[in-house]
Amino acid sequence: MSTAAPATPAVPTEPLVLVRRDGAITHVTLNRPRAINALSEEMFGILARALGAARTAAREADAPTAILLDGAGERGFCGGGDIKELSGVGSVRILALEYAVDHWIATSPVPVVAIMDGIAMGGGIGLGGHAAHRIVTERSRLAMPEVRIGIAPDVGGHLLLSRAPGRLGEFLAVTAGEFGAADALALGFADHFVPSARLGDLRAALAAGEEPGLACARFAEPAPRPAAGSVIDAATWWDPIAAAALGTEHPAASADPAGAATRLSAALAASDHPEAAATAELVAGMCPTSVAVTLAQLDRTCRERLDLAAVLADDLRVLGRLAPRPDFAEGVRAQVIDKDRTPAWSPATIADLDPAVLAAIVDPRLAPGEAALDLTPAV
Secondary structure, three states: OOOOOOOOOOOOOOOOEEEEEEOOEEEEEEOOHHHOOOEOHHHHHHHHHHHHHHHHHOOOOOOOOEEEEEEOOOOEEEOOEOHHHHOOOOHHHHHHHHHHHHHHHHHOOOOEEEEEOEEEEOHHHHHHOOOOEEEEOOOOEEEOOHHHOOOOOOOOHHHHHHOOOOOHHHHHHHHOOEEOHHHHHHHOOOOEEOOHHHHHHHHHHHHOOOOHHHHHHHHOOOOOOOOOOOHHHHHHHHHHHHHHHHOOOOOOOOOOHHHHHHHHHHHHHHOOOHHHHHHHHHHHOOOHHHHHHHHHHHHHHHHHOOOHHHHHHHHHHHHHHHOOOHHHHHHHHHHHHOOOOOOOOOOOOHHHOOHHHHHHHHOOOOOOOOOOOOOOOOO
16 A cells, blocks of 8 residues: 555646637637747647648538637737747747648638737737738737847748838838737738627627628728827838838848848938937847848848748748847847846847848758758648
């Protein structure tokens, strides 16, 4: 007979992603609310299996009419990837699975309805921004903040940024700009504004089998204008500056990232518009390498007319080169760990960028040891 004390029954823990059939739909909920549903490798695996099951079920008689994707908790849909995981060993493997999930959402035969209520940033944009029906609310706050932590927008973000009106894609990319519902609609990051008070009714209508597009449109309303200045309003002063710095009379940003970043920085500093001066200071605080790389990747996306699969392949290659650099570790330290908001970038300024280093980072050819993105991985 054992003399050990009786084991305390384990407290069951909920899965990090909840997947269940709810009437006519498959309902998928990111379930890590204390971390704003930060995405881990385990969560990507669950999402991949859920999407794969829905893809298989689409051929059956009782196929779901939609996949509803939302997030648990009051803070937001998804704050992005789990930075601690992504800054460790195996980051490229995790990113590859993440990008496959993003692509499966975009190409799902069962339409995905993504409710980006609250915070939706980075990896959250990857999940919600490529869905068939993209919902925002009065609480939505969207951003691609990667240049703030020493990497570059990924998860197909450059495709979304390339579709923004005028030169606002560059504005959002180099400033890590945050925006709300009205701007999300105008910029092409969302399709419908649904007040948070009506989300329950929308979920019920979808579960009852209403066609997803019609249901989203039925509950949609005009998005309220932001109290402060909107991103769309910034086009009046930003677009002329960006066009002059990045226009066709100069080498393409994809061919000369350092030159593009230098010209844009100088043009902002030289402008007499008060918003330009503030933006010049803001951009100067971002990772210089990241600023140059995102300008290059955004230019390549537009110039080559890349589709989502090609942009995601670019993302894996470029992020695989940026993540091991000291800037990423320093950005995570300054913004996430110590939170002193004073990163020491290397190089420290756009003026100190090395064109040869940037050329290697944005080179579209796979280097020895780099793997191509597999969009249909076994999960």
